[in-house]
Amino acid sequence: MNIRTVATVCLLAWASFACKQELPPLDFIRVDSGLISGQRTEDGAVLAFRGIPYAKPPVGNLRWKPPVAPDPWTDVLACDKFGASPMQAKPVPFAVYTSEYLIPESPISENCLTVNVWTPAVSVSDKLPVLVWIYGGGFSSGGSACPIYDGEALARKGIIVVSVNYRVGIFGFLAHPWLSQESPFGASGNYGILDQIAGLKWVQRNIAAFGGDPAKVTIAGQSAGSMSVNTLMASPQAKGLFRAVIGQSGASTTRTPLSKSEAEAQGLQLSEALGVQGLDALRALPADTLLARAGNGPGVILDGYVLPKPVPDLMAEGDYNDVPLMLGWNADEGFVFQLLNATGWEERLRATYPTSADVLLQQYPAVNDSIAAASQRAFSTHIMFGLPIYRWALSQSKHGKGTVFLYQFAHTPAGPDSLRKAGAHHTAEVPYVFANLTFVDRPWRPVDHKLSDLVSDYWVQFVKGANPNAEGLPVWVEFKPGDPTAMKFSSTAEDVVTGMVPVPDLSQMNALEQALQPAATDEAPPAE
Numbered sequence: 001m002n003i004r005t006v007a008t009v010c011l012l013a014w015a016s017f018a019c020k021q022e023l024p025p026l027d028f029i030r031v032d033s034g035l036i037s038g039q040r041t042e043d044g045a046v047l048a049f050r051g052i053p054y055a056k057p058p059v060g061n062l063r064w065k066p067p068v069a070p071d072p073w074t075d076v077l078a079c080d081k082f083g084a085s086p087m088q089a090k091p092v093p094f095a096v097y098t099s100e101y102l103i104p105e106s107p108i109s110e111n112c113l114t115v116n117v118w119t120p121a122v123s124v125s126d127k128l129p130v131l132v133w134i135y136g137g138g139f140s141s142g143g144s145a146c147p148i149y150d151g152e153a154l155a156r157k158g159i160i161v162v163s164v165n166y167r168v169g170i171f172g173f174l175a176h177p178w179l180s181q182e183s184p185f186g187a188s189g190n191y192g193i194l195d196q197i198a199g200l201k202w203v204q205r206n207i208a209a210f211g212g213d214p215a216k217v218t219i220a221g222q223s224a225g226s227m228s229v230n231t232l233m234a235s236p237q238a239k240g241l242f243r244a245v246i247g248q249s250g251a252s253t254t255r256t257p258l259s260k261s262e263a264e265a266q267g268l269q270l271s272e273a274l275g276v277q278g279l280d281a282l283r284a285l286p287a288d289t290l291l292a293r294a295g296n297g298p299g300v301i302l303d304g305y306v307l308p309k310p311v312p313d314l315m316a317e318g319d320y321n322d323v324p325l326m327l328g329w330n331a332d333e334g335f336v337f338q339l340l341n342a343t344g345w346e347e348r349l350r351a352t353y354p355t356s357a358d359v360l361l362q363q364y365p366a367v368n369d370s371i372a373a374a375s376q377r378a379f380s381t382h383i384m385f386g387l388p389i390y391r392w393a394l395s396q397s398k399h400g401k402g403t404v405f406l407y408q409f410a411h412t413p414a415g416p417d418s419l420r421k422a423g424a425h426h427t428a429e430v431p432y433v434f435a436n437l438t439f440v441d442r443p444w445r446p447v448d449h450k451l452s453d454l455v456s457d458y459w460v461q462f463v464k465g466a467n468p469n470a471e472g473l474p475v476w477v478e479f480k481p482g483d484p485t486a487m488k489f490s491s492t493a494e495d496v497v498t499g500m501v502p503v504p505d506l507s508q509m510n511a512l513e514q515a516l517q518p519a520a521t522d523e524a525p526p527a528e
Contacts, residue, residue: 031206034073038117039080046155049117049210051083054202055195057111058167063283064179064191067113067198083107083114085143086168087287096422100431100440103143110171110287115199116144118151118161121211129216130207131463132242133163134196136223136250136427140169140296153435157460160212164199166192166228170294171287175260175301176267178279187303189263193231194306200232200241218244218463222430224299226250226327230392231300234311234320244402244466246459247327248433249426251388252300252311253395263301270294315395322400324466326459328407328486329389331504332423334380342372356515363508378508383516385426387509397481404479405468408504410490411451415442429489433459451496455489474498 027047028037038049055067062068084107091102121128133149135142144163151161166172172192179188204214219242221229226247232238233245234252258266274293276282300307314320340348346366350357364375389406396404409429412420419442422428431437435456437444458468458476468476468487476487477500484503491497503509 028076029209031209032202033070035076036079037076041152046118046120046152048152049079050081051114052077052079052117053083053113054115054164054199055113058113058171058191059110061283063110063171064174064176064188066191066194082116082145083165084109084112085145086110086112086165087171087291088137088141088143088168089291091141096419096425097427098441100147101427102146103141104145110167112143112165112167113195113198114144114165115202116151116163117207117210118155119210119212120155120158121160124208124211126211127208127213127216128158128160128211129464130160130162130203130212130214130218131459132200132203132217132219133161134166134219134221134225134228135163136221136225137168138296139173139192139224139227139299142168142224147439148431148434148436150434150436150439154456154460157435157456159460159463160207160210162199162203162207164196166195166199168192168297170270170290170297173297173299173301174267174270174294175258175263175298175303176271176282177264178271178282179267180260180264182279185305187260187305188267189260189298189301189303190306193228193235193300194237196228196232197235197237197241197306200238204241215243216463217242218246218466220246220248220459221250222248222427223250227252227300230311231307232321233323234314235306236308237306239321242321242323244324244462245326246462247325247389247392248429249329249333249385249389251327251392253391254383254388256302256310257307258298258301260301260303263298263303266298312391312395315399318399320400322402324402324404325393325396326405326407326462326468327389327392328409329381329385330424330426330428331408331410332377332381332412333385333426333428334377334382335384335426336376336380339373339376341369342366345372345376353515359511359515363511378505379512382505382509382512386505387512390503390506390509391513393479394481397479403467405462405476406479406484406486406503408486408488409455410488410504413442414444414448429455432456445493447491447493447495451489451491451498454496454498458487476500
């Protein structure tokens, strides 16, 4: 029986059901480009659709253009596997990041603009709240097909989960005078963010067909995904597309992005180095050639369209998408690839921050090699993640109307000593948030599963009501600048230890803030 026959039979059944029950089942869904089919779990509780096109392939003349709606299809499109991950280098496990944290080895392609949906709804009348997940990867890697991002477990808790592929690296963030000249809005560079916005618009148009409520969309992301949702919160182009935001270990509050002219100058240098004349020649280059020669791209820039001003300025002026926030960082997530000894650490601080080194050395001392090593790890965590997140919380509390709920994830995941020495590392919280420990090959303990149940419950409650609190959960107190507290997720070997505490490391971050104003992240390594 071919797919057309199957579709005909199912649609007849659908019509019969609709006549009797007035509401159709969701196994076949019509989105604005055509009919799609998904896969139900064995128990029938969740229906998953993977690889739904939300835009045309951004190839050929559409490379480095805003996403364009896909051509409609006539047959039923089987959405039973993930689409290709965005064009990037082949994933290679490193440090604590085993394959479960990375995209599949294939397919990887420019033809990548797809969304995935996991829905537990039984009819379109359910109007369930929606979580839209935006992945990290330093704006140069990542994709929605990473095993730890699977949405089934969260969907079982009563929400719809959507994940969106967006272009990364040079394919998602190239700015160039040629591109700006052809653009109807006179700017170039933030194509990856425009992809995210197009994905959110797709959700607004289509999620009701999956049993979702377009008025109850929460956007969430980690690392560069969190920087993305911070940007979307600030961008006028994302107005009205979500009602709440979750930010995990990333914010655009301490760095001033490249200006349009600076980013265009970098793009011009690239085209000159490649020896091409004109956009047609640049677009005709093989993707592998660009990937090999171009590096990672500049990330989000001040293009005047997606981002008219730096995020902190827009938030301070109240000119942003003011919604409730839940955000935080992990206790041990800084990146220090080469530790300095005590002498080297002090010399580095004095050379890099000559006017504030004494203050910084009080908070990040170099008494001996062991203390200097701990100082470097703490400094990296705070300057890359803790301080940007804390600034985001402060800004929203001071200038916004939406509530703020702050957290720190301080639990060390199970594993061999070689992995546990990384502590609560960058991305450690993600499989707990998604209740996806079973996707990661570790010797998980009862305490890990208990913490995962708790953390994922908070996230689901926030998606449901823009507030993480619910009966049976420890009370999560709203963040207030005058009495700054955070929910701390930690554990002993036997049990979860969770509760409100004064914001961790606040004295260090306050000193860092004061010492480094206005350039709070000079010489800091880029956040992933």
